[in-house]
Amino acid sequence: MKIFFKKIYQTRKVFAILLAFIVFLIFIWYFFGQYLYKTKASVDKVKVSMGSTGISIAQNKTFLVGVNLVTEETTKKISAATFFLKYDSDGKDLIDIDPSAQTNSLSVDGYFDEVLIQDLGRQDDAKIAQVTYLKKQSDNNLKNSVVIFFPFMAKQKQGETVVSIIESKSQVVGPIQDYLFTIESTNNLLSKIIIQNDSFCETNNQCGTNASCQNNTCVCNSGYYNCDGNWDNGCESTQICPNPNNTPTPTPTQPSRGSVSLNLKLKFQGVMREPSNANQRTMKVRIKVAGDNLSSPVSVNADFTLTNNRNSDTDALIWNGTVNLPAQVIPGWKYYLLIKGPKHIQKKICDNTPSETTAGSYRCQGGRTITFSSGQNNLDFSKIYLLAGDLPVNGAQDGVVDSLDTSYIRNNLGKTDPTVVSIADLNLDGKVDTQDWSMVLYALSVKTDEE
Amino acid sequence: MADSKKNLKIIGFSFFLLIIALFGIFVFKEKKPKESKEELFSSSKLISPTTTNFEEVVVVLKKVDDLTYQILASSYNHDIVGFDFIVEKEDMTDSSILIVSSLLPSFSLYQTKKENFLILTGVKKLNFSQPAVFSETPVVEIKLTKPVKINLKNTWGKYTSKLVDNQNNILIPKIVLK
Numbered sequence: 001m002k003i004f005f006k007k008i009y010q011t012r013k014v015f016a017i018l019l020a021f022i023v024f025l026i027f028i029w030y031f032f033g034q035y036l037y038k039t040k041a042s043v044d045k046v047k048v049s050m051g052s053t054g055i056s057i058a059q060n061k062t063f064l065v066g067v068n069l070v071t072e073e074t075t076k077k078i079s080a081a082t083f084f085l086k087y088d089s090d091g092k093d094l095i096d097i098d099p100s101a102q103t104n105s106l107s108v109d110g111y112f113d114e115v116l117i118q119d120l121g122r123q124d125d126a127k128i129a130q131v132t133y134l135k136k137q138s139d140n141n142l143k144n145s146v147v148i149f150f151p152f153m154a155k156q157k158q159g160e161t162v163v164s165i166i167e168s169k170s171q172v173v174g175p176i177q178d179y180l181f182t183i184e185s186t187n188n189l190l191s192k193i194i195i196q197n198d199s200f201c202e203t204n205n206q207c208g209t210n211a212s213c214q215n216n217t218c219v220c221n222s223g224y225y226n227c228d229g230n231w232d233n234g235c236e237s238t239q240i241c242p243n244p245n246n247t248p249t250p251t252p253t254q255p256s257r258g259s260v261s262l263n264l265k266l267k268f269q270g271v272m273r274e275p276s277n278a279n280q281r282t283m284k285v286r287i288k289v290a291g292d293n294l295s296s297p298v299s300v301n302a303d304f305t306l307t308n309n310r311n312s313d314t315d316a317l318i319w320n321g322t323v324n325l326p327a328q329v330i331p332g333w334k335y336y337l338l339i340k341g342p343k344h345i346q347k348k349i350c351d352n353t354p355s356e357t358t359a360g361s362y363r364c365q366g367g368r369t370i371t372f373s374s375g376q377n378n379l380d381f382s383k384i385y386l387l388a389g390d391l392p393v394n395g396a397q398d399g400v401v402d403s404l405d406t407s408y409i410r411n412n413l414g415k416t417d418p419t420v421v422s423i424a425d426l427n428l429d430g431k432v433d434t435q436d437w438s439m440v441l442y443a444l445s446v447k448t449d450e451e
Numbered sequence: 452m453a454d455s456k457k458n459l460k461i462i463g464f465s466f467f468l469l470i471i472a473l474f475g476i477f478v479f480k481e482k483k484p485k486e487s488k489e490e491l492f493s494s495s496k497l498i499s500p501t502t503t504n505f506e507e508v509v510v511v512l513k514k515v516d517d518l519t520y521q522i523l524a525s526s527y528n529h530d531i532v533g534f535d536f537i538v539e540k541e542d543m544t545d546s547s548i549l550i551v552s553s554l555l556p557s558f559s560l561y562q563t564k565k566e567n568f569l570i571l572t573g574v575k576k577l578n579f580s581q582p583a584v585f586s587e588t589p590v591v592e593i594k595l596t597k598p599v600k601i602n603l604k605n606t607w608g609k610y611t612s613k614l615v616d617n618q619n620n621i622l623i624p625k626i627v628l629k
Binding site: 012017020024393399402408411413434444447448 | 606621
C-alpha cells in the first residue's frame with residue numbers, strides 16, 4: 001500500500017513538472033508572438049497608394065512620383081521600405097531613375113535619413129529600379145504615415161509611359177528588423193507619365209526668369225526673349241532672337257515632318273470676347289489621331305490662336321491652329337480625331353464639318369471617319385463646341401468633370417489672381433465668376449472625355 | 452513526507468508561473484489600442500503630392516430596407532463643397548432602376564450612368580454659405596425599383612469616390628458597407 005502511494009506521488013511530480021513547462025511554453029509563445037517579434041507572416045497592413053495617377057513633365061526635366069504609406073494601426077510605425085519599380089515597358093525609353101536626387105527631397109520632412117537608388121536595367125522589356133528608404137533615428141521619431149517620392153528624369157523624347165510598383169517584391173518594414181507589413185494597395189499602383197515638349201510647364205518657377213506659365217506653356221514676358229531654347233534660365237535676352245524659340249505671342253506650330261498637316265478651326269465654350277490678357281489669345285490643344293492602322297492614338301500638341309471671326313453674332317469666337325501629324329498617319333486611310341483643350345473635355349470628331357443643334361451635343365457615331373489627303377487639310381470644327389470643365393487643378397487634367405472641378409471654381413469665385421485664372425477662368429474674361437460656374441455645371445452632363 | 456512537500460512546491464511553482472503568464476497577457480493586452488470610431492477612420496486618407504496632412508473621412512452605404520439605401524458621410528471637420536460617389540449595381544443584367552436624390556437642400560446632385568455604375572456628383576449651391584461639415588450625415592438617398600445588391604466603390608476607371616472641401620483638398624474616404 002505504501003509503495004502504491006509513493007508511485008502516485010511520483011506520478012504527480014512528473015505531471016506537475018510537465019504542467020509547469022507547458023504553461024511556460026504557452027506564455028513565451030503568446031508573449032513573443034503578439035508583442036515582441038513578428039516575421040513575414042505578419043498580418044499588420046500598410047496601405048500604399050500613388051499620390052497622383054498622372055504626371056505631365058517637360059523633356060529633360062527631373063520629376064518625383066509620390067507614394068503614400070499609411071499603416072492600418074496607428075501604433076505600428078514605419079522604419080524602412082524598399083520598392084521595386086517598373087517603367088518604360090514595351091521597349092520605351094522615355095524616362096530614367098535619377099540616382100542623383102537629394103535624400104531629404106525623397107520623403108516629406110526628410111523622414112528617411114538614407115535612400116539607396118539602384119537602376120537594375122531592363123528585364124522583360126521594361127526598366128526596373130529598386131529604391132530603398134531607411135530611417136536611422138530612434139523609435140520615438142517613427143511615424144505610421146509617410147509620403148515618399150521616387151526620383152525620375154524625363155529624357156529627350158516626347159510620349160507616354162507608366163511607372164508602376166511591383167507589389168510582390170516591395171516591402172515596408174516596421175520598427176524592428178524583419179517586421180514586415182503586408183502591403184495593401186488602395187488603388188492601382190501605377191502613375192502615367194506624359195513627357196511634353198520643352199516649353200511645357202505647370203508653375204511659373206519652371207519657366208525661369210522673365211517668363212510665366214500660361215496654359216501649361218512657358219511664355220516670355222513682354223520685351224524678353226528665350227533665344228537659347230532653354231527654359232531653365234528663362235527668357236535671357238532683351239533682343240529679338242535671330243531664330244526665335246519663343247516670343248510673347250507664340251505663333252501656331254508649323255509643319256516640320258510627316259506628310260499630313262491639318263488647318264483646324266475650333267470653338268471653345270464661353271469665349272465670346274477677346275481676352276483682356278494677350279497671353280490668353282493662345283491656347284494649347286492636344287490632338288490625337290486614331291483609326292485604321294494605329295493600334296493606339298498618336299498625340300500631337302498645337303497652339304491655337306484666337307481670331308475675330310465667329311459663325312454668328314451670338315456665337316463664340318473661332319480659334320485657328322495648324323498641326324503636323326506624325327508619319328504613322330497615312331493619307332487616304334480612315335481616322336477620327338480626339339481634341340482636348342487645356343480646360344476642356346476631350347471631343348471625338350469623325351466628320352470634316354461637324355455641326356450640332358445644342359452646345360456639346362455632337363457625337364461621332366455610326367462608324368464615320370475622316371480621310372486625310374497628303375499636305376494641307378482644312379477642317380472646320382467651329383460649328384461644334386468644345387465644352388469646358390476638366391480643369392488642370394493639380395497641374396494636370398484627369399479626363400473627368402467632377403466635384404474637384406466644380407469645387408475649385410466655387411472656392412475661387414471672384415478671384416483674379418493669375419494662377420487661379422489660368423486654371424479656372426473658362427470664358428477668358430480675366431476672373432473666375434458665375435459664368436465659369438455655369439459652364440462647369442453644364443459639363444457635368446457630359447462628364448468625361450470622349451474616347 | 453519529504454516527497455510530498457517537494458511535490459507541493461512544484462505544484463505551487465507551476466501555479467505561480469500560470470498566474471504570471473495570465474498577468475502578463477492581461478497587462479500587454481491592455482496596451483493594445485482600442486477600436487474606436489476615430490480608429491475606424493484612420494489609414495483611409497489618400498493625399499495629393501502637394502498635401503502632406505493626414506486626416507480622415509468615412510462614407511457609409513447604409514441599407515435602410517430592400518428598396519432604399521442611404522449614403523452617409525463624415526468629413527472630419529472639413530467644410531465640404533462637393534463630392535463624388537461611385538455606386539455599383541452588382542448584377543449587370545438586372546433591369547432595376549436606381550433613383551437618386553440629394554438629402555441635403557444645400558447640395559445639387561448630378562448623375563451619370565456608365566455600364567452598371569452610377570457616378571454621382573454633389574455640388575454645393577452658391578446661395579448656401581453655411582459650412583457643410585458632415586458627421587454621419589445622410590447625404591444621398593438611393594431608391595430601387597426592385598431589390599438588387601449595390602455597392603459603393605472607391606475607384607472605377609477614371610472615377611473616384613471623394614469629398615472636396617472649401618480649400619480644394621481631396622478627401623478620399625474609407626468606405627463602409629452596412
